[in-house]
Amino acid sequence: MSELLTRLLASRWGRWAGIGLVGLLVVGLAWGAWALWSARYESQGGTAMAQARIMVAQAQAPTATAESKERAQRALEEVIAEYPRLSSAALAAYQLGNIRFAAAQYPQARAAYNVAKAKARSATLGALASLGTGYTFEAEKNYEAAEKAYRDMLGGARPQDFLYEEAMSDVARVQELGGKRTAAVETYQRILKDLPDARRADEIRARLASLQSEAKP
Numbered sequence: 001m002s003e004l005l006t007r008l009l010a011s012r013w014g015r016w017a018g019i020g021l022v023g024l025l026v027v028g029l030a031w032g033a034w035a036l037w038s039a040r041y042e043s044q045g046g047t048a049m050a051q052a053r054i055m056v057a058q059a060q061a062p063t064a065t066a067e068s069k070e071r072a073q074r075a076l077e078e079v080i081a082e083y084p085r086l087s088s089a090a091l092a093a094y095q096l097g098n099i100r101f102a103a104a105q106y107p108q109a110r111a112a113y114n115v116a117k118a119k120a121r122s123a124t125l126g127a128l129a130s131l132g133t134g135y136t137f138e139a140e141k142n143y144e145a146a147e148k149a150y151r152d153m154l155g156g157a158r159p160q161d162f163l164y165e166e167a168m169s170d171v172a173r174v175q176e177l178g179g180k181r182t183a184a185v186e187t188y189q190r191i192l193k194d195l196p197d198a199r200r201a202d203e204i205r206a207r208l209a210s211l212q213s214e215a216k217p
Contacts, residue, residue: 045083049092052076056095073099080115090119090129097132101139110136127153127163134170143178147171159194169200176211185211 052075059072076096080089097112113132120126134149150170157164172187188208
């Protein structure tokens with residue numbers, strides 16, 4: 001048996017087979033090490049994220065102090081910085097954007113929303129991050145940029161899709177605020193056409209009637 005093995009290894013095909021076996025062994029060991037590292041990374045990152053979410057909940061309480069809000073913000077920043085490949089990193093960035101937005105830190109909130117959008121593994125979270133970006137521009141009264149952000153979220157969306165009504169209403173609102181009343185009327189009309197049973201149908205009809213009455217001489 002040992003003589004046969006020696007002959008095989010001495011042959012050209014035997015050498016290639018040996019190299020192949022060694023290669024498979026190396027790949028297997030590397031994959032196992034990566035899987036172990038990935039599981040540990042996700043576990044540690046998940047623990048940090050869970051702790052950060054507790055702080056976020058405390059920061060969003062009606063009686064939250066400035067210190068608790070700062071702690072929550074720092075905790076989320078640390079999660080994103082230390083675990084950028086974490087499966088929940090996009091959610092951490094989105095929540096960070098919300099905390100910064102509530103503190104009127106609009107450029108910083110926008111940066112966090114952009115990170116959330118880039119890391120999002122779900123269309124829903126990506127859409128929410130896009131809306132968040134629009135809200136930061138709207139808060140700064142940059143209505144053109146806000147409208148663009150809302151329209152970016154609507155790209156390829158259908159009326160039955162999640163957040164379609166929300167984003168279309170946002171578009172109409174910033175058009176109205178930006179003095180584009182004709183465009184706002186058209187957007188409100190489109191919402192009612194696409195979604196006749198929209199949740200905000202009564203509100204939209206009221207805004208539409210107001211804009212149309214203002215347009216009359």
